[in-house]
Amino acid sequence: MKISLQSQLVALLGLLIGLSIFSVLGFRYFKMQDLQTEVNLLSQASSEINHAQTMQEQWLTTLDLFLNDRQSYLAQGIDNQTKQLIKKYGEITAFANKTATSNNLEQLLSTINQGTQKLAFAKTQDEQQWNQFIIESDDLTEQLLDAADALSISIKEEYAQRETALSESQSQLVNLAFILLGVYLVTSITVGWWNSYTLVKPLEQLSHIAREGIKSSTDEDPKLKIDKGPTEIRQLSESLQHYSTGLKQQQRKTEKAHKEEQQTRQQLSTVMDTAPSAILSTDGAFNVLTLNPATEKIFGLKSENIIGQSLSRFIPALEQHKEEFSKLTDFQTRSIKGAKELPVEISSAEFHSNGKTQYLFMIRDVSRRVAQEKKMKNLNEQLVQSEKLASIGQLSAGVAHEINNPVGFVKSNIEVLSDYFDTFKDYMSAINKLSQSTSQEITEEQIQDLNDLKEELDIDYLVEDSLEIFGSSKDGLERVCKIVEEMKAFSHVEKDEQQPEDLANLIEQAVSLTANEVKYKADVQTVYGKLPKIQCWRTKLLQVLINLLVNASHAMKERGYIRVKTYQRDDNAIIEVLDNGCGISPENQKSIFAPFFTTKPVGQGTGLGLHVTQSIIAKHGGEISVKSKVGAGTCFTIVLPIAGVIAETSEDLGVL
Template identity: 35%
Template sequence: MKVMLVEDDPVSLALLKKALGKSDPNVITARNGAEAWERFTSEQPRVVISDWMLPSMSGIELCRKIRAEKTKGYTYIIIMTAKDQKEDVLAAFDAGADDYVAKPYDIREMNARANTGKRIIQLEDTHQALQQKLIISRTKVRTVFDALPEEIISVDRKIRLDSINKAALKIMKGSYSEIIGKPCCQLLEESESDFYENTIKQMVQDGFKTRKTSTTLDRYKDANSQEIIKERTIIPVTREDGAVQTVTIVSRDITEAHQHSEEIRALNQKLKKISSELIKKNLTLESTLKNLERTQAQMAQSEKMASIGQLAAGVAHEINNPTGFVSSNLKTLGDYQTDMNRLIEEYQSLKTGLKTLPFGSLPESISAMIAKLEATETEIDIEFIQDDVNELIDDCREGTERIKKIVEDLKHFAHPGEDRMTETDINKGLESTLNVVYNEIKYKATVVKEFDDVPVVYGFPQQLNQVFMNILVNAAQAIEKSGRITIKTGQVDQMVEVRISDTGCGIDATHLPRIFDPFFTTKDVGKGTGLGMNIAYNIIKKHNGDIRVESAKGKGTTFIIRLPIYNEPGDAGTPDGGVATSA
């Protein structure tokens, strides 16, 4: 650090220089005021030790001049003089001196005072440097502070404005210098004041008390009646000792973001609604598709029944005519045979009469004819023929009767054109169905019929026969080699009950609850569609009846159907739907 010694007396100057470090290049000297000023301006010493009385310019004047000059750093000035009056001392300080040393001085004291000056200058420099740094960092902070889009306002405990950034300045009435230190509420534009007048007080007070940051949403209308939403964050700013000095309020306009999030929320909700509607529609579609498949399959079954009916009606018509004339011809043939037998008997009594005549009384030719007749009788076994012809005719009659019955059963089973409910004889339906499916059953099972004389039910005979057929076919299919199918009818309360049991493989207990489900089958692909029991279930339900199954694996199965007895048209009763139970 440069030190300038100003002294006109060369001895004093030499002594002084010695005391401060003779060969120290930082110590410069001047012998008069003018030289001192010149060296000061050119070399900028930081400590000046000057005599008061000097040629060309006094030490006091030099002091004033230095103080008036704008220097880079502070200059510490010590004035030396023999003047020891108080006024003189005061005059020196008044001129800007920092210290005063009375002559004659002690050289060590002078050195110590010079060192104090150096220390003060060092402190001053440090202080300057820190201040400079502070200014730079403040400028930086300020720049960022002002560049932020958020409105930032700092207030003291009484909500007086401490600092404000550019964004917040826009909502204030007045310039920066006009508003600092003033109560915040009075400075605000109309639309903003509500929050600062009502909510802020409490929040600032809480901030001072709790030292915790808090956030709130503030909604209000601007001058154009547009809704504005601001997020207000209250940040207590503490001193080193932890006490809150100011509270900073950061306001962020989130109107647009809020609107976007509202829009997104609305869109999301719409999307949710659409997707749930889609799911619903999908489910409806799936169930419609299932229903369609079911209906299609059922229709195919009904159509099959209707075609069987139609075919049966045609076949019956075609068979009935020839059967009719075969049957009537057989009757005529029988009558003719009776006549022929009568004639044969008469021929034979004639032959016996002729043979009783005395030997030789008959011409030889007649005797030869009788012999030939008897030979033919023996040859053709006329007695056997006479007996057998009748039997044959009876057999033929029985055959035509059977043809008639089969045709009748076929017609009854299929009931072509029967599309309305009618009084239905269950025993008859079972009988005709059995005859139709007998071919399927006869190689595997003996059929035991235990029919009671049951009252009629009201229903669609063709459909009920379809139920019996599906159950009987299943029963036959359940029997592997040979078994028994028992068909029982009877009356239970006001219901006609049909029990169809088989000694087949039985149904697995886990399958029982699914037996009436559409498409449930345990049969190989192509062998079973799994619709037989579902169709049966639906038909019985349509008749207000009840169908259930009892089964034991390996022992057999019984299907029990109950149908309401017919009282008068339309009165069909309302029993429960089908259930499956394991025996």
């Protein structure tokens, strides 16, 4: 049988027994309550009957006075007393349920009262009539007294009977309650014993088997299944059997995992001991707790001199990063205190152990990488310089032409000035000859001859023209100087420092240097927005602009235009170089910034121009992008931060 069914039967049995007991006790209790009510009513009626008898005696006294003395005025009192008696007897019979007796008493009282009222209010009082009424009233009064006595006796006898019955009912109710309680206790004990035999015994057996199975140190699965008992207990034993089997298997897996964990810990310990990087942990105050052998090597100190000490004592540069230890990634510094100077890279992570905050640090010796980066930086600078020289070589013919033009007309001006000088020389000789004359006075004829010579030689024109020639020669030479200075500045290797520069001036210089290369293929248009000076490397940014202008001119199959536009967007300066040339195909746009990629014929391009351009823009902390459509043109957009970027100097890395 299932425990649920067994429990339901036991509960149903208990419910039925309880309902039966409560039904019997309730029935007897309510019956006793009815008796108690009747006794209470009869007791009240008995008390009222005594009061009625007193009133009755008063009524009889008044009636005797009326009949003997024939005092008519007493009739009204008799009438009132009669009504009161009738009311009182009505109340008593209501309590005692004696309606018939009450009606008889009321009838006798009414008859006597009617006769009294008739005699009292008669016009003549006949002696015979009075005597006859006295006889009748005595008879009626005697009947009244008999009926009242019978009512009193009846009520008192019934009160005694009901009181006896009530006492017996109470005694029976108490006896019945004890009997039923005994039956209930016996039934409960019997059911409890049966329930214990059918439920507790199998559970105790199962608990005993389970304890023995737990104590067993064998590797076999414990036997917890039992064959006797309720269905649920047998099912419970089967479930426990499955659970214990699974628990045993889990125990085997846990032991296996523990062994593997020990092996992993051993391997991790080996890795920590053989790791080339310093690995150490600190508490929340950054005091060193544990470290690996590489830490001693990098710090140049023994472990006992490191453990317990603040990490910032050995790496002072970390002091300013204490608030960022939980997210410090690839922080670089150039030396470790106590060791020879070497560059290191530090990473950290926050973790919690036993509810306490701790930090894990990894310190890597990056001296080899730094040397390689330095070498790569030098190579990159050489590459940029080589590309710059290539650009200079490409521009040299145009620059030479730009220099040759002013030099040519300066040479021509000098030849003209040489002829003018010969004329001035002749004129001056005439003046000197006149000034050296022995004559005390210069005659008007001599002055006229000199003026005629001046007009003949056109000295005034020559002087005016000479001033113009000198001015144009000066402009030409200044143009030559400007071109030379621009080329000199462009080819110069500048220091690794940013300077505030006006973008418009840089663009004008780039346009000037590329003028001879571009002017035969395109018209250059410039649109300058309102921009502050930006922090940049001047010659590098100039190289970018020259590259883009020359590339744009090379993209022209027919004469077109190149528009250079600048404006500000947020904290960035924007440069757009737009042309209406042949455009770039989508396939080539994907590789346009790759090194050594070029669409020009062999020998006409290195494929490094746009790669170097992108590198320079990236160094400025900016971006360069391209939009192009074949046959429509190309637009390169450069985004540069106005504030520039912080250079990676030794001060930035924090030398210790």
